Amino acid sequence: MAEYNELLRIEDLVIRYVTDDGIVEALNGVSLVLREKQTLGLVGETGAGKTTLARGVMGLIPKPPGEILGGRVIFEGQDLLKLSEAKMRAVRGKRISMVFQDPMTSLNPVMTVGDQIIEVIAAHNKLPPDEKATMARDMLEMVGISAGRMGEYPHQFSGGMKQRVIIAIALACNPALLIADEPTTALDVTIQAQVLEMIRALKTRLNTSMLLITHDLGVVAQNCDNVAIIYAGEIVEYGSLRDIFKRARHPYTRGLFDSIPSLAHEARRLKPIKGLMPDPVNLPAGCKFSPRCDFAEDRCRAAPPPLVDIGEGHLVRCVYALADFPKVQAEG
Numbered sequence: 001m002a003e004y005n006e007l008l009r010i011e012d013l014v015i016r017y018v019t020d021d022g023i024v025e026a027l028n029g030v031s032l033v034l035r036e037k038q039t040l041g042l043v044g045e046t047g048a049g050k051t052t053l054a055r056g057v058m059g060l061i062p063k064p065p066g067e068i069l070g071g072r073v074i075f076e077g078q079d080l081l082k083l084s085e086a087k088m089r090a091v092r093g094k095r096i097s098m099v100f101q102d103p104m105t106s107l108n109p110v111m112t113v114g115d116q117i118i119e120v121i122a123a124h125n126k127l128p129p130d131e132k133a134t135m136a137r138d139m140l141e142m143v144g145i146s147a148g149r150m151g152e153y154p155h156q157f158s159g160g161m162k163q164r165v166i167i168a169i170a171l172a173c174n175p176a177l178l179i180a181d182e183p184t185t186a187l188d189v190t191i192q193a194q195v196l197e198m199i200r201a202l203k204t205r206l207n208t209s210m211l212l213i214t215h216d217l218g219v220v221a222q223n224c225d226n227v228a229i230i231y232a233g234e235i236v237e238y239g240s241l242r243d244i245f246k247r248a249r250h251p252y253t254r255g256l257f258d259s260i261p262s263l264a265h266e267a268r269r270l271k272p273i274k275g276l277m278p279d280p281v282n283l284p285a286g287c288k289f290s291p292r293c294d295f296a297e298d299r300c301r302a303a304p305p306p307l308v309d310i311g312e313g314h315l316v317r318c319v320y321a322l323a324d325f326p327k328v329q330a331e332g
Helices: 050-058 085-091 113-124 129-142 159-171 189-206 217-223 241-246 251-258 298-302
Strands: 006-019 022-035 039-043 066-075 096-099 177-181 209-214 226-231 234-240
Touching: 006 050, 006 209, 022 039, 022 050, 022 066, 022 209, 022 226, 022 234, 039 217, 050 066, 050 096, 050 177, 050 209, 096 159, 113 129, 113 159, 129 159, 159 189, 177 189, 189 209, 189 217, 209 217, 217 241, 226 241, 226 251, 234 241, 234 251
Parallel strands: 039 209, 039 226, 096 177, 177 209
Antiparallel strands: 006 022, 006 066, 226 234
16 A cells, blocks of 8 residues: 655644633644545534634634644645745635635635635636636536526525535635535535545546545545544544444543444444534533543543554544443343
8 A cells, every 4th residue: 555645744633612611622632644645534512622623724724713822734744834824825715725614604605606716716826817717617617507607696506516616615726735624514415425536536536635524424425545533622533444433442432423323233222422512611620522432430530641653553532442331231
């Protein structure tokens, strides 16, 4: 298997938000690596810190209330957290682009879609107007929209077509990294499949790396090379797609798989993960998952467990990473 060069390295990233209700501990020392031409899936529940991580990489954390307390984001050999806003703007859109969750709110309603694509091209390339327009038409055609619709406005497009326009804008400058933040959440199931297939094809064609943020393990299975499971602002398990799907080790990851239906096993009821994600203003001491974990012991609540490599780069944040889980009494 080919070993690709490292494109993005996140080291011990800590981000919090200071609000009237208290300090929201959104990210608590997250570390990740993404290599060229690969897709890393970032999986977690709502409120786990997925979007905060994406915004941290893009330099889009609102200050205030957001604060980056520590860590590094190394992209193409430079720490993005140390760049001025002007230098970050040169990276954003040209080298790193982002597709946001909701296509309905990501486009300017009073600009034609063609002008919105041209605007991104113009921000990073000094080209004659006719060349910028040609590039914009080519991008629309690439995402499956007729170039004849350049002069139309967002309200004239369906949700799936709007998301295609957003992807055209994101890929207009052929970025090295595409961050896709739940790109199909607002779309119906059949359109979701079409959009994901298009992203896959364009990623391969343009040799783009992708950070795919989702809560859908089916989307991960079809699109990702490596997977990181995030819970309460921490990476609790990280490994290759095969590691995560064939030998998931963290109780939270296993709970995610148990809570979705399987075609291989007959079950009368799905097995949900008990409890709720902890309030990021008041996170539990020790292991953040311990209040919901069937195997939690006093030592789990006393101190946060480290990430342990259980072999071949498969990392697990659990005291039982290298040991057998204890027997659990059946309820009832």
